[in-house]
Structures are given as C-alpha cells and as structure tokens.
Amino acid sequence: MEANYRLELKDYLAAQALHVKKHPTTRFSLLFWTLVMPALGLLMLFSAMRTVPDEDLRWPIAGYIPSLWLLSLAVLVPLLRRYNFRKQFKQMFPKDDQNHECYLSANDEHLISGIHGASEGRFFWPSLYKAVSNNNMLLIYVAKKRFLFIPLEKLDPSDRDELVDLTQRKMGTK
The missing domain is CATH 1.10.287 (Helix Hairpins)
Structure with missing residues (x-):
C-alpha cells in the first residue's frame, strides 16, 4: 500500500485530541x-x-x-x-514548503512514513509500540508518547481499508 496526502493544521490538532483522549x-x-x-x-x-x-x-x-x-x-x-x-x-516541514505533502508505504514487513524534502522514517512492525484509531485518524505510536498520525479521510477508501486491516493484523488497534 502506498499513498500520498497533504497534512493540515486541523489534522495535527485532531491527532493531539485523540492522543489526549486515549491517555x-x-x-x-x-x-x-x-x-x-x-x-x-x-x-x-x-x-x-x-x-x-x-x-x-x-x-x-x-x-x-x-x-x-x-x-x-x-x-x-x-x-x-x-x-x-x-x-x-x-x-515538521521545511521552511519553504507550503504544500505539506506526506507519503506512506506499508507492507507486511515495515511501515515507511515521510515528509517530502524533510524526513523519512522506516519502522518494522514489531518495533512499534501500539496503534489507536477513530473514524478520522490513525495514531501509530513509535514510543509511549511519540506517534505517527495518519488522517484516514485523506486516503483513498481502498488504501484506508488496507492500512487499517494491516495495522489490525500486525498490532491490533484500540
């Protein structure tokens, strides 16, 4: 599964709200x-x-x-x-970047998340801490209080279903 999406401040605030709600x-x-x-x-x-x-x-x-x-x-x-x-x-983004484009790639071995022109993280499923989701947001914790946030509404329905299924199989979501 591979997807590109654009992050906005409201996505970041929704991720923080879900984090507060679950902790x-x-x-x-x-x-x-x-x-x-x-x-x-x-x-x-x-x-x-x-x-x-x-x-x-x-x-x-x-x-x-x-x-x-x-x-x-x-x-x-x-x-x-x-x-x-x-x-x-x-x-989170380079100073000259106004697009805030991100990408995500997931398979049975690992998850790759990145921001074009800024950073990339490659995470193997066993090393991830936990996953939490609601209808709009998926948080994948890399440590107790650090997480990747993926706005599910920005993904295509097929990519969203595949990512949620893969996350549930590999980690189990709460």
Missing part, C-alpha cells in the same frame, strides 16, 4: 491546568477580596498577588498550548 494522565493534566487552576485562582481572588480591605495591612495588594498569578496562568496555558501546536506543526 488518562495527559487528559488529567489538561483538565488540571484548564479547569482546576482557574477555579482555584477565582476562589483565592474572592477570598482575598473579602479579607484584604482590612486597614491594618500595610500592602493590601499583596493579598491579591497569588490569586492574580493563578488567574494569569490559567489564561496563558490554553493560549500557549495553541501557540505551541501551531509552532510544532510548522516545524
């Missing part, structure tokens, strides 16, 4: 930084607003600093996450 520790970390920390910052801010306006304090703003720090962190983390995803996606 509980990653999902917990994401929930912690995007939900728990902002809630804690708001709680601290409301608490400081009730206790700080005491006239005995020499520096009344000091009571607000920890809560404002947590709130600013809660705003920055999701923004930095989006920024880092865009930056990582751009770094």
Whole structure:
C-alpha cells in the first residue's frame, strides 16, 4: 500500500485530541491546568477580596498577588498550548514548503512514513509500540508518547481499508 496526502493544521490538532483522549494522565493534566487552576485562582481572588480591605495591612495588594498569578496562568496555558501546536506543526516541514505533502508505504514487513524534502522514517512492525484509531485518524505510536498520525479521510477508501486491516493484523488497534 502506498499513498500520498497533504497534512493540515486541523489534522495535527485532531491527532493531539485523540492522543489526549486515549491517555488518562495527559487528559488529567489538561483538565488540571484548564479547569482546576482557574477555579482555584477565582476562589483565592474572592477570598482575598473579602479579607484584604482590612486597614491594618500595610500592602493590601499583596493579598491579591497569588490569586492574580493563578488567574494569569490559567489564561496563558490554553493560549500557549495553541501557540505551541501551531509552532510544532510548522516545524515538521521545511521552511519553504507550503504544500505539506506526506507519503506512506506499508507492507507486511515495515511501515515507511515521510515528509517530502524533510524526513523519512522506516519502522518494522514489531518495533512499534501500539496503534489507536477513530473514524478520522490513525495514531501509530513509535514510543509511549511519540506517534505517527495518519488522517484516514485523506486516503483513498481502498488504501484506508488496507492500512487499517494491516495495522489490525500486525498490532491490533484500540
């Protein structure tokens, strides 16, 4: 099976979302930084607003600093996450490449994945860690937290079926 396809940022974001969905520790970390920390910052801010306006304090703003720090962190983390995803996606390709063309070749012995003009990886099936898929995306893990992502909707139906069948036979998908 051989296929060529064009990667887009939405494919990369969908692969990251599937990765987070399938890994509980990653999902917990994401929930912690995007939900728990902002809630804690708001709680601290409301608490400081009730206790700080005491006239005995020499520096009344000091009571607000920890809560404002947590709130600013809660705003920055999701923004930095989006920024880092865009930056990582751009770094996958050569600077002058705007096509983002990739290729994939798979047979019973190995899987070859590459980006035209940038890199190529040859992976033998027994050396791969695991495979995870949904209707739109196939992630083939080369290590615990490193994966190749293949947008299944970009492949021809016959190539897609052959790749999914080959992956299930060689690795089993979850």
